[in-house]
Amino acid sequence: MSQDKIDVKDITPKTFNPKTHKGGGDRFNPSNRIYVRESKGTFQKLRRYGGWFLLLLFALVPWIPYGERQAVLLDIGNQQFNFFGTTLYPQDLTLLALLFMVAAFGLFFITTFLGRVWCGYLCPQTVWTFMYIWFEEKLEGSANKRRKQDSGKLTSNLLMRKTLKHIAWLAIALATGFTFTGYFVPIGALVSDFFTFNANFWPVFWVLFFAACTYANAGWMRSIMCIHMCPYARFQSAMFDKDTFIVGYDSKRGETRGPRSRKADPQKLGLGDCIDCDLCVQVCPTGIDIRDGLQYECINCGACIDACDKTMDRMGYKKGLISYTTEHRLSGKHTKVMRPKLLGYGAVLLVMIALFFVQVSAVDPAGLSVLRDRNQLFRVNSDGLVENTYTLKIINKTQTEQKYSLSVSGLEGATWYGRQTIIVEPGEVFNLPMSLGADPQQLSSPVSTIQFILRDSNDFSLQVESRFIKKL
Template identity: 80%
Template sequence: MSQDKIDIKDVTPKTYNPKTHKGQGDRFNPNNRIYVRESKGKFQKLRRYGGWFLLLLFGLVPWVPFGERQAILLDIGSQQFNFFGTTLYPQDLTLLATLFVIAAFGLFFITTFLGRVWCGYLCPQTVWTFMYIWFEEKLEGNANKRRKQDSNKLTAQLAMRKTLKHLAWIAIALATGFTFVGYFVPIRDLVVDFFTFDASFWPVFWVLFFAVCTYGNAGWMRSIVCLHMCPYARFQSAMFDKDTFIVGYDVERGESRGPRSRKADHKALGLGDCIDCNLCVQVCPTGIDIRDGLQYECINCGACIDVCDQTMDRMGYPTGLINYTTEHRLSGHQTKVMRPKLIGYGMVLLAIIGLFFAQIATVDPVGMNVLRDRSQLSRENSSGEIENTYTLKIINKTQQSQSYDLSVTGLDDVSWYGKQTVQVAPGEVLTLPMSLGVNPENLSSPVSTIQFILSDSEQFTVTVESRFIKQL
């Protein structure tokens, strides 16, 4: 068996006793509610500040203007993707695909190195869930109080508190729906049209759809999403090895666990440093007991580390009984940070990032497509010339109005019928019908290759190849 393979442990859930807080609830039962106890500490501070930063970034970006439009607007209806001064079109979507590949390999690299740190600190499900729990704590009380209240009859005061909580949850859900849809529809118009009932069906539908999803996932489902719906928890085992940093419990130091007096010599009593307070279970958002070993449900949020360190401080023991560590370190071996799998992910990630910036550098500020009229290959006009008809589509990808000059090469004495200088607004796709006429004596073959040339004031040119057909 490979030395890198992580041992499988039996972590069958125990029955939770709400009176003694012993054991853990059946975390595989969707009807079981997990009352997450508040946890404070350096890792929770990092998670909280990181979550607020991402929330503010998510909420403010759609409101940032750039010229006459949003700085970032993924306008699917117009098939335009605006990023500050650059407008991308469907033919530029290889950039978006490359960005997704970067995100995937970045996730692979981080997971191999730091485990499910994405889940614990950056995942929207975690950020929104902890935000909803914060409102729950402020309006209904701490975890023990909420558990006791929910086991008793509903009072008028509790009903009012729960109503306020759900109203706050709904407000956050609606704000989330507006913000998310605001990346695809101009958000200022969206908000005004929504509340004046002038919005069309689909924007309203998607705002309400994402609001309902946010309310359900963060308010009610919570850990169920992580345990039963998220695919990341399933395929992370392919990236984990015994040198991956995880949240781990030091069995050698902690066992045998058991309560004791703070002044007692626990070594003389045959006890380890774990006092079996079960606080690590009570603060876990997925309801697991980290002392049972590595489990895929652990999201590496570090809540159990903070609360255990505080307990160790109160007992006068060294901190780190639960810590970010590796399976190798827990078993007394040395951790190998630089290993082939991690290096491989890193090299691929750097290569794709380089490709991404190379693609950005080659994005043209203007694009042109040439469509030849296929309904009539050619015709003879009143001047005796052979005439071919074309449709030029000119795309201005900049955020400023541009003037373009048009010309053609490949044939002698070509007559241009149509505009040769055009003005194109920012982000506009201009459709320009035009024709070319050539004296038959200048056509040496039935089909001639020609090049349409577009140039701007900065001498940037785009050349598109087409055909001129002589045969009538």
């Protein structure tokens, strides 16, 4: 491994603490539950407020009205993707590819700079997991109490509290299923039809499917998702270097660990600042011991930082024994924030963002496609003209009714059979069958290239190329 990369450690046998796990000695066994202790502090407030903001945003957006529909509706059935006043169609989905590229390079940039802060603060798995843990704490008690209860006899009182907990979990899961499905189906009708048993099969299926996934992931699987199933944990080390900000333990200051009284002088006892209280392990949602070094299970949530800072404050020691730091800083070297890799990711990210907005600004307010009649390429009509038949598909991508006029160029003296002025409703796809006739004496070649022209009342015009066939 090159010198600017850090080795992500896998120390499964050492990090397992039987005091904080139920079951045997393998903390990756789903039966060995992690009892996460509540942690309070600066970073947990930041995580909590950020999580609630994104959660409320996720829940409220489908309910925002815009005209006669909801503001954001990804209507896959009608192949229309509505974002307030903009409607996108499948031919505009290059925007989606650019958006994914922006998200990817944004993730690369943030990970290189601040490690797995996405996982610790913004990932839906983390937000929902901590929300489920909150209900668990309120209904069953603290981590120590829950551990003791689960190792003892199931009483009627405990059964009632566990039942209430699962009812709360299921209610959150069902609300999540409705909300997520409501981005693709009108949410008002979805909720109404669901509870009146008038909903179709597929909307009901997806509501229940996402509800089941939420309940299983946040209630039962939790860290298993982060450790075993999320690919991000596996490839993150490729983006880390020794200047990446991670959650790190200052071993030079903390070792040798050991308990002591508040009044004792650690130097006289030959001890470091770490009192080996184990709180950093007990508050970790993935159950690792950060004092053993950087591990891929760490999601950079900062829970151990807040717990350790409180311990240091109670002991009268300086805070920051565990902190957001870098490998270079821990080894006493200078941290280089502006480095080539980070600048490279940032530059590509800015380019992708610029391309995305250029593409958005280039989205046409209307769409036109031309389909030739495949059954009969041409015919000679009663007027002696060669006639070709087409079907024009006109898409009104705006949110208002539009009047369009149609014409053709590249075919001298052409006769248009059909309507040349049409009115199209917002979001409507209008199919217009029509024909073109031309004098065969004026056609210089068997196949002529022509242009269909669409114009609206705002002077917007769109041209689509097609062919006029005289003979084979």
